[in-house]
Amino acid sequence: xxxxxxxxxxxxxxxxxxxxxxxxxxxxxxxxxxxxxxxxxxxxxxxxxxxxxxxxxxxxxxxxxxxxxxxxxxxxxxxxxxxxxxxxxxxxxxxxxxxxxxxxxxxxxxxxxxxxxxxxxxxxxxxxxxxxxxxxxxxxxxxxxxxxxxxxxxxxxxxxxxxxxxxxxxxxxxxxxxxxxxxxxxxxxxxxxxxxxxxxxxxxxxxxxxxxxxxxxxxxxxxxxxxxxxxxxxxxxxxxxxxxxxxxxxxxxxxxxxxxxxxxxxxxxxxxxxxxxxxxxxxxxxxxxxxxxxxxxxxxxxxxxxxxxxxxxxxxxxxxxxxxxxxxxxxxxxxxxxxxxxxxxxxxxxxxxxxxxxxxxxx
Amino acid sequence: xxxxxxxxxxxxxxxxxxxxxxxxxxxxxxxxxxxxxxxxxxxxxxxxxxxxxxxxxxxxxxxxxxxxxxxxxxxxxxxxxxxxxxxxxxxxxxxxxxxxxxxxxxxxxxxxxxxxxxxxxxxxxxxxxxxxxxxxxxxxxxxxxxxxxxxxxxxxxxxxxxxxxxxxxxxxxxxxxxxxxxxxxxxxxxxxxxxxxxxxxxxxxxxxxxx
Numbered sequence: 319x320x321x322x323x324x325x326x327x328x329x330x331x332x333x334x335x336x337x338x339x340x341x342x343x344x345x346x347x348x349x350x351x352x353x354x355x356x357x358x359x360x361x362x363x364x365x366x367x368x369x370x371x372x373x374x375x376x377x378x379x380x381x382x383x384x385x386x387x388x389x390x391x392x393x394x395x396x397x398x399x400x401x402x403x404x405x406x407x408x409x410x411x412x413x414x415x416x417x418x419x420x421x422x423x424x425x426x427x428x429x430x431x432x433x434x435x436x437x438x439x440x441x442x443x444x445x446x447x448x449x450x451x452x453x454x455x456x457x458x459x460x461x462x463x464x465x466x467x468x469x470x471x472x473x474x475x476x477x478x479x480x481x482x483x484x485x486x487x488x489x490x491x492x493x494x495x496x497x498x499x500x501x502x503x504x505x506x507x508x509x510x511x512x513x514x515x516x517x518x519x520x521x522x523x524x525x526x527x528x529x530x531x532x533x534x535x536x537x538x539x540x541x542x543x544x545x546x547x548x549x550x551x552x553x554x555x556x557x558x559x560x561x562x563x564x565x566x567x568x569x570x571x572x573x574x575x576x577x578x579x580x581x582x583x584x585x586x587x588x589x590x591x592x593x594x595x596x597x598x599x600x601x602x603x604x605x606x607x608x609x610x611x612x613x614x615x616x617x618x619x620x621x622x623x624x625x626x627x628x629x630x631x632x633x634x635x636x637x638x639x640x641x642x643x644x645x646x647x648x649x650x651x652x653x654x655x656x657x658x659x660x661x662x663x664x665x666x667x668x669x670x671x672x673x674x675x676x677x678x679x680x681x
Numbered sequence: 682x683x684x685x686x687x688x689x690x691x692x693x694x695x696x697x698x699x700x701x702x703x704x705x706x707x708x709x710x711x712x713x714x715x716x717x718x719x720x721x722x723x724x725x726x727x728x729x730x731x732x733x734x735x736x737x738x739x740x741x742x743x744x745x746x747x748x749x750x751x752x753x754x755x756x757x758x759x760x761x762x763x764x765x766x767x768x769x770x771x772x773x774x775x776x777x778x779x780x781x782x783x784x785x786x787x788x789x790x791x792x793x794x795x796x797x798x799x800x801x802x803x804x805x806x807x808x809x810x811x812x813x814x815x816x817x818x819x820x821x822x823x824x825x826x827x828x829x830x831x832x833x834x835x836x837x838x839x840x841x842x843x844x845x846x847x848x849x850x851x852x853x854x855x856x857x858x859x860x861x862x863x864x865x866x867x868x869x870x871x872x873x874x875x876x877x878x879x880x881x882x883x884x885x886x887x888x889x890x891x892x
């Protein structure tokens with residue numbers, strides 16, 4: 319648990335970085351600090367490992383004031399991921415990751431063994447371990463950065479805009495990876511970003527900060543989208559927040575409809591099963607493969623609605639957003655629902671989704 | 682090997698020692714000064730112009746002045762050695778400061794964040810990363826030292842420069858040419874050695890970007 323108690327930071331030149339920030343990042347959760355530039359989010363993050371010393375207030379880590387003791391010792395017990403990874407260019411990937419274990423006093427050999435474990439954990443190929451950082455892509459460098467932060471086995475991770483320098487596709491991959499790791503590891507993570515979408519995607523709780531580090535709202539993402547406290551927050555979370563909030567609304571009450579289906583184990587695509595109707599073509603293992611139009615032609619499936627994905631990557635699994643998207647993207651006007659293993663479960667009717675939506679609308 | 686009445690081996694050894702030892706000594710002195718200039722803007726405002734000014738003092742003046750100042754014998758090689766050390770420091774203070782400046786802030790921030798103390802940061806991260814820029818500075822200092830050693834011959838300090846001064850007096854062109862070619866070759870040889878050492882210490886610097 320990370321607790322900010324009236325933390326203020328006034329810089330030597332008189333500018334106020336933080337006025338008085340109080341908030342608690344809960345154990346085992348991802349707490350996101352988000353806000354426009356100059357809102358003091360990075361400053362707040364750095365008060366935790368004392369790269370910035372607050373001028374008032376205190377930061378408590380697991381109940382203990384971080385201001386007591388040796389800052390270098392403190393930092394060795396806190397994972398830190400920086401924008402653009404900040405890898406050491408003169409150390410091979412494996413030795414970058416082994417840095418913290420070595421500082422913690424492990425022998426180089428033990429530290430490398432530990433580093434190899436962590437590299438595997440973040441999904442980096444063994445072959446990359448002996449490369450220089452300059453030989454990696456931006457996304458790979460960032461993964462190494464995460465691995466380096468994990469290698470010290472710290473219960474707390476500080477992440478300062480770790481994914482903002484990579485392209486959007488890789489960014490989503492890295493976010494998924496982080497959620498997957500977090501599901502395994504349950505670290506207490508403080509994550510700084512200026513990207514509200516990233517905040518909503520990753521955060522268990524999101525703190526929106528105004529300039530000067532004043533806390534505008536601190537809430538779980540769905541609440542932030544549903545009930546922004548003021549114009550600043552609603553302006554910051556964006557125009558399509560209504561649609562994005564669907565990603566947090568469970569569609570468990572959604573009734574799936576029956577769709578005409580046709581098994582197609584042999585790749586035989588002759589004629590629709592039900593004349594004049596859209597039919598779902600299933601493959602040998604009951605997975606939907608395509609739509610058959612009323613004219614018998616094959617059409618793309620559109621996005622499918624995953625009812626109960628246990629994969630963190632399918633973040634729309636079981637939500638109204640996933641259901642609505644499936645219905646809207648289907649050529650047949652109705653979406654196809656599958657279970658976590660990709661097997662056909664039924665159809666999604668747009669009207670049913672909208673009816674559910676109506677009922678869950680905030681009053 | 683003997684030629685022109687001189688033991689050439691002895692001259693070469695004297696030449697190399699007089700050029701290389703001051704470069705190493707100068708580097709050792711310039712490292713903390715350059716680090717200081719890198720750390721403190723105030724120190725930089727004094728050290729960088731001062732070292733630049735030192736370099737403008739004529740070498741012959743220094744070589745002659747040092748015995749007066751330190752009481753060393755006028756024919757002592759120490760006078761030349763000290764002069765070259767001063768020039769090396771003058772060249773390298775700025776080099777060291779700039780080499781340390783060139784280490785990306787993200788890297789030093791990350792190093793601090795993972796728990797390096799200042800000394801560990803300097804020796805484990807900043808200096809290794811400064812090697813390429815530093816090597817460039819050392820090479821300039823080394824080449825300049827090899828050529829300046831010959832000036833010592835004017836006041837009777839033995840080096841390949843002796844072949845030039847004596848050859849000139851005896852109007853012996855082959856002797857002068859041997860001195861010139863020899864000292865240029867030595868300068869090239871040690872330049873290559875410094876380059877090789879720098880590359881060995883920074884294998885990462887030639888790792889291309891991209892996959």
